[in-house]
Amino acid sequence: MKKSLLIVLFALVCGTVVYAQPRAIGGNIGYSVGFSYEHGFGEKNMLDIAVNVPRFDGIGASVTYDWIDPFNTAFPWENKGEWHWYMGVGAGGGIYNYKSPFWYAGVAGHVGVEYDFWFPLQLSIDWRPNVGVTNASSNWFNHWGLFEGLSLGVRYRFH
Numbered sequence: 001m002k003k004s005l006l007i008v009l010f011a012l013v014c015g016t017v018v019y020a021q022p023r024a025i026g027g028n029i030g031y032s033v034g035f036s037y038e039h040g041f042g043e044k045n046m047l048d049i050a051v052n053v054p055r056f057d058g059i060g061a062s063v064t065y066d067w068i069d070p071f072n073t074a075f076p077w078e079n080k081g082e083w084h085w086y087m088g089v090g091a092g093g094g095i096y097n098y099k100s101p102f103w104y105a106g107v108a109g110h111v112g113v114e115y116d117f118w119f120p121l122q123l124s125i126d127w128r129p130n131v132g133v134t135n136a137s138s139n140w141f142n143h144w145g146l147f148e149g150l151s152l153g154v155r156y157r158f159h
Contacts, residue, residue, distance in 0.1 A: 022046075022159055024122055030151030031055070038155065044068050048088065048110055050128065058101070060094025062108040062128055080118040087111045092130040106132010116157065124153040 022040035027033070034052035041047065045067060052060045066088030075083035092108030095101050107130070114124035127150050 022157065024155040024157045026122070026153060026155030028052070028126060028151035028153040030126075031149030032060070032151065034151070036153060036155065046086070046088075048090075052094070054094075054096060057098055058094055058096035060092065060096070060104075060130075062090060062092030062110070062130065064088040064090030064108055064110040064128075066110055082116045083113070084116065085111075085113045092128070093132070097136075102134055102136035104130070104132060104134040104136075106130050112153075114153075120157040122153075122155040122157050124155070126151050126153055 024038040025036070027035055028050065032052040032054035033056070034050050036048060036050040039047045039049075045065070048062075048064045048066050050062050050064075052062075054060060066086045068084050068086045070087055073085070075085070077083050088110040090108045090110070091106070093103065093105035095103050109129045109131075110126065112124050112126035114122055116122050
């Protein structure tokens with residue numbers, strides 16, 4: 001009985017902590033079209049999970065841990081809304097080129113600037129470089145070590 005009560009109490013505490021954190025869900029368009037989910041850890045950190053369809057010729061995913069306004073460098077802004085920038089690191093991978101497919105996997109980065117409106121909407125410009133390995137002998141990822149380009153993001157923020 002005590003174990004069951006502890007498990008239920010632990011689940012309630014975890015659920016409350018997860019629910020209380022800021023989150024955002026939305027999409028990105030640029031070199032690839034994608035879906036992203038951001039889960040905040042306080043005001044200065046977030047976990048970003050992104051699933052992308054690069055040029056509609058493959059599928060990729062990345063997970064990064066991002067720092068918001070690192071080095072205490074927030075944008076000075078006196079109007080409604082807030083500007084933030086963020087940078088992070090994590091892992092990414094996927095499959096590209098359906099005609100002769102190859103896989104890629106590596107370290108993913110995430111750098112961006114976002115504007116949070118006074119209502120629950122967020123606009124951003126993101127860059128998600130991915131440096132790593134692939135099984136293809138000649139492609140852009142292999143030569144330059146980068147697979148994602150700039151993208152414009154639109155997200156709905158909720159608590």
